[in-house]
Amino acid sequence: MSSDQQYPYGSYGTYEPYGQQPQQQPQQQQQPEPYQGHQDAYAQQPYQDAGATQTWQGDTWDTQYQPVVQPHAAADAAGPPPQHATAAALPPENGPHGAPTASTSAPPAPDAEAAPENGAQTRLTAAQRARAEGRSPIIAPGVQPAGLTAVLGLLVAGGAALGTYALLVPLVLLQAVTAAGWFRLNGMWPARQGIALAFAGGLAADAALLAVGRDNAPAAIIGTLGVWVLLTLVLQLRSHASADERMSGLMATVASAALAILATGFLAASPDAVTVGAIAVAVAAVARALPLPGVVSVVVSLSAAAGAGIAVGGPTGVGSAGALLGFASGACALIGLRVASYDYPSRFVHMTAGVALPLTAAAPAVYLLGRALV
Structure with a gap:
């Protein structure tokens, strides 16, 4: 008998469950x-x-x-497979209407909607909570940046009282912090080339002013600003970024350089006016950081700035005009604080733009009113 006749096909274990012999x-x-x-x-x-x-x-x-x-x-040959392999190999059992039953269907996946919601709730920023509660999402820098602004203002006032080159040290620091803070305030970080370019514009304006003197300060400041705008435009045209990115970078760099160059106004103004204006900015920034209602806080800040102008104006020779100079400097400081107030609690923004912009915004007012009143 041949091997095919001796061993029927049922011995292969293939046709036995069907109870029939193959042809x-x-x-x-x-x-x-x-x-x-x-x-x-x-x-x-x-x-x-x-x-x-x-x-x-x-x-x-x-x-x-x-x-x-x-x-x-x-x-039969390899033994019982693992439980997960058997579950993957067997088809799901169908219910009465052809749908998979609950016992054989795969376990339900985690709720994809609930997880992001829970994560978002745990990561809510102060601005997002304010929007949800119907409050203003603008977050002021706070007490600590105001204290640093006051310290920097006192350094500027003391440097102006000591002399031009003593004023140059805190002025350069102010220009550096202004350049870095403005870029981060616009959401551009890191932007080392733009920050360096804006800071270099401030230094160029300082050097030009020292070279030509206070009498030619407008020409030095405006000329430096024009040169830096042209330089920034040429550098952005050489960039390989997209058109939108180049436009954003151009605007941020020009604005940052303009602010750093305008801070040179402290170097061009009368030393007595710089002393009064810087102290008024310091007082206004600290008063604005006090926990007072919005309108009350603004009134208290402006009143404190005017009072500081009167108090400092007498010893410096500015006289009663110090009230107007202090009031104008305080108003510019509040504008700078409002610009530095950010709808996302970024500590870097508050510790750079929140510190420098109140003083930087007051520089043109100090120069103009100082020439008119002193």
């Missing part, structure tokens, strides 16, 4: 000589395990037309 297989092809002895030796061995997987790889009907072993046959 007569086609005539087996003649095997090459090296396989003939292997077939005879296998045919003489008794059948040991009905569930074992056939190991003989001869050219039979089963290996020609059904090379893939059925899942239950492979399971």
